[in-house]
Amino acid sequence: MLISQFRAPRLATVFGGIGMVAGCLSLVVSLSGSADAQASRTLVRRGDIAPGAITAKAIAPGAVRSKALAKGAVGPKSLAQGAVKAAAISKGAIDASALASDAVTSSALAPGSVYGGALGTVTFHTVPIADLDAIAENGTWTASNTETATCAKGERLLAPSFSFTNPGNREVAFLQALPFSNGEANGVSARITSNSGGTAVGEVGVLCLK
Numbered sequence: 310m311l312i313s314q315f316r317a318p319r320l321a322t323v324f325g326g327i328g329m330v331a332g333c334l335s336l337v338v339s340l341s342g343s344a345d346a347q348a349s350r351t352l353v354r355r356g357d358i359a360p361g362a363i364t365a366k367a368i369a370p371g372a373v374r375s376k377a378l379a380k381g382a383v384g385p386k387s388l389a390q391g392a393v394k395a396a397a398i399s400k401g402a403i404d405a406s407a408l409a410s411d412a413v414t415s416s417a418l419a420p421g422s423v424y425g426g427a428l429g430t431v432t433f434h435t436v437p438i439a440d441l442d443a444i445a446e447n448g449t450w451t452a453s454n455t456e457t458a459t460c461a462k463g464e465r466l467l468a469p470s471f472s473f474t475n476p477g478n479r480e481v482a483f484l485q486a487l488p489f490s491n492g493e494a495n496g497v498s499a500r501i502t503s504n505s506g507g508t509a510v511g512e513v514g515v516l517c518l519k
Contacts, residue, residue, distance in 0.1 A: 321327060323414070323477070332399075332428070333343055355491075361431065363394045388431060396452055413457060416430065424431060429519045430518075430519040431467065431516060431518055432460075432464060432518075432519060433514060433517070434458050434459065434460065434461070434515050434516045435458055435470070435512050435514040436456045436457065436514075437474070437511070437512050438453050438454075438456045438499060438501050438510070438513075439504070439510065440453065440454050440477060440481070440501070440503040440505055440506075440507045440508060440509040440510060440511070441454070442503040442505055442506055442507055442509075443506065443507065444506055445480070445492075445504065445505050445506025445507075445508065446478065446504060446506070447504070450504045451503055451504070452484055452501075452502045453501045453504065454500065455498050455499070455500045456499060456500065457496055457497070458470075458497050458513045458514050459494060459495065459496030460494075460495040460498075460515060462497055464495065464518060464519050465495055465517060465518045466488060466490060466496065466497070466516075466517060466518075467516045467517060468515075468516040469486060469497040469499075469513075469514070469516075470512075470513070470514030470516065471483055471486045471499055471511075471512070471513055471514070472511070472512050472514070473509060473510065473511040473512070474510045474512050475508065475509055476505075477505030477506070477508035477510075478504075478505045479505075480504035480505050481501055481502070481503045481504075481505065481509040482502055483499065483500075483511070484499075484500045484502050485498070485499060485500055486498075486499040486513065488497070488515075495517065496515050498513070499511070499512070
């Protein structure tokens, strides 16, 4: 009697239960994947990085460009001695406006790094000095007029020059050779004395920097 009342479950009921179980498993897997994805997207803020955690070796060449740096972010104290080499500085990148007063002193310059030729064009100006002696070898020496060789406007005196282009009978000598700087005027004044009877010719010159 009991056996006759037992009925087998319908196929729809069986497959419906299986589908519910599969759906639950899919939901669990989906939620698990979403949690893993959110966990892998970690946001790192500035306060999360310890001081000194990022060193130069951790930064690829060219990774940090000038646009990524705030104005004043990198100052002299941020740079180690010798950190910036000449090869890293483009031509004309540093001009006078970028240098503080007395920023470059003699101790910062290598020996021989600054010379006349490195500063600009060099020019040379000469003026002859006439021999005013009237009678040669008479025991009376005669002084010449004072002649002046000057640099052009805007030039600066580098060095004086004195010579005899014609020594006459060789009884000649310089009396003075004085460099001077007076406002925009820079040069050298000189005069000679002679017992050559007017045959000697002196010359004063000045080497100038444009």
